Amino acid sequence: MTPRMPCVALALALLHASPSALAASGAWEAQTYHGNAPGLEANPLKGFVPFGAATNGFPYSMEWYYLPLSSLMTGGNSSAGTYTYNWTELDKAMASAASRGNQIVFRIYLDYPGRAVATPQFLINEGLPMRAYSDYGNSSGKAPDWNNGNLIKALEAFIGALGQRIDGEPRVAYVTAGLYGYWGEWHTYPQDADTSDGKPNWEMSQANKDRLLARFKSAFTRTHVQVRDPLASTTHKHAFGYHDDSFAFETLPGVSWHFWPKMQSAGLTDNWRTRPMGGEQRPEMQATMWNSWPNPTEYYGGTPTENEETSIKTTHATWLLHNWLFNNPVNATQWSNALRAQKLLGYELFVSSVRLPNPTTSAPLAVDLNLENRGVAPFYYDWKAEFAVLNASNTWVKSLGTTQLGLPGILPGSAALTKSFTTAHGLSAGTGYKLILRIVHPLANGKPVSFANAKQGQDRAGWLTLGTFDVTTR
Structure with missing residues (x-):
């Protein structure tokens, strides 16, 4: 042996x-x-995201697109429940990003302050009330009556058609629910339930919000959909990811209406385990936030921004809009700090x-x-x-x-x-x-x-x- x-x-x-x-x-x-x-700096499905193609060489793998609903939903008859669509603008966005090896994240809106009315004209012709406002410097956009029956039916039909068109589409990374509210951000502030400021309440009812989310849930079974407001629904809340569009300024605990306290109130702090988290770096701080690490410079009369690293680790964010970073001169310190944060995001x-x-x-x-x-x-x-x-x-x-x-x-x-x-x-x-x-x-x-x-x-x-x-x- x-x-x-x-x-x-x-x-x-x-x-x-x-x-x-x-x-x-x-x-x-x-x-x-x-x-x-x-390659870590340009990994797909994560990182900072520009609006369309970037110009200064900072690495990225996704591109952001805003699309007006009126360009996609081109006609219809609410009584008959029949609608027509033109997907050209969405197809162009997907093809443009894919030509650079990128995927898209996008949002469809009906009301973007300062832009032209994006509510489909056929709904207006059918009598959908439209509301003028001057908030956010607006003089061109108008908000529809968010609880109008024909509007809700049309939005449900559109969500179903959109899902049929792109659910599982490889050129799409994530979809933000959009449609409702200013910028499609699921709020009508200051025209909300707090009327003490003399403003009317234009909010969509909970029942109508749930109708839209139910349709998103059934229409998208492969591509992840993200919602702006963690309190938008209790019925369907775990079916979606979420996005914080005032990231690292109104994100962390300390104020009840900040993003993460709302996630806590909704019981969604573990939702990141199965659904993606995204958002946008607060636009006003984008130009100066990488001058030091990890805290951006102060703004708004000395109101401090939040710790970027803490915000990422608390929310488990995967992607963030940051258009300034990709389309302006960036010095060596800013590049290094931004790249450090980019690598923190996601997987x-x-x-x-x-x-x-x-x-x-x-x-x-x-x-x-x-x-x-x-x-x-x-x-x-x-x-x-x-x-x-x-x-x-x-x-x-x-x-x-x-x-x-x-x-x-x-x-x-x-x-x-x-x-x-x-x-x-x-x-x-x-x-x-x-x-x-x-x-x-x-x-x-x-x-x-x-x-x-x-x-x-x-x-x-x-x-x-x-x-x-x-x-x-x-």
Whole structure:
């Protein structure tokens, strides 16, 4: 009988073994974390977002579009419940962003202060009351009667048609519910329930809000929809993500109507685990907020803005509108601070260890991964993972196929989850093969998903090298 190697000697032997020998032993091989791995700054589905295409080179993977409802819902007969649509403007937005490898986030509005009326003309012709106002410097827009029966019916029909058109569309990252209120932000302030200021109450009733949200819920089963107001509904509140459009100014606890206290009141503080959080950096602070870290400069007569890092970590935000950042000169300090915040947003995937035994020509290739999320939020779509093989000279050999890794279930702050992939490989006997991995973007030219690993992009751009292996004969 061959003597057994003492445990200590075995451990030392594995420690000093070549990568192929280590893998062949079936041991787990620890991977090195790299918080500045190539591509992390432009990871898809997360980060800061410009209005359309950016101009100054700051990295991004999503683009924002506002669209007037009147450009999309072009006619109808409320009595008959029939409507006509023209999707040209939405199609143009998706095509424009996709040409740059990006996805869109968008909002459709009926009333945008300072812009032309966006309520479909056929509804106005049917008698929908329209209200003039001078708030927010407005002189051109008008607010419809938000509780008009024909309007609610038309909005329900439009939401259904929109879902049929784009639910699961790979060029769309997230949809904000929009439609109702100023800027589609689900409020009519100052024309709200507090009439002590002498302003009328133009708010949509709770019943009508629930009708719209119910339609969004049924129309979108694949693409995530986000709502501005955490208190918009109790019936459907867990079905949506949320967005804070005054981020890092009216976000944190301390004032009851700030965003996160409203999330707390609604019992939604854990909703980020399954639904994305987004919003917009308060526009007035965008130009100066990256002069220091983590607090932006003060404004509004000395009223301090909130701690950006605390705001991101509290809300588990994944994306934020920040148009100024992408379309103005940005100095080195501002660039560095903004990029630091961008990396804080959303997910950060890290393969912490790999087990890759050497296969034979007749036995399948099997790999196990321990996968962590070191970000603040999940990866909200279960995009496929693809495994492929390079030879010792880093020349492409073949793809081994795709699988689902269950990305949305890899939560920040949780222990690493073990994911496995086994397949017939069809490789010839040889040494020094490399197994590589990527997350497959649904856009053929989409920005790659980068892992926070030292071997990200080491042997092939956009791919993570998992390890080296040999193929032997029996």
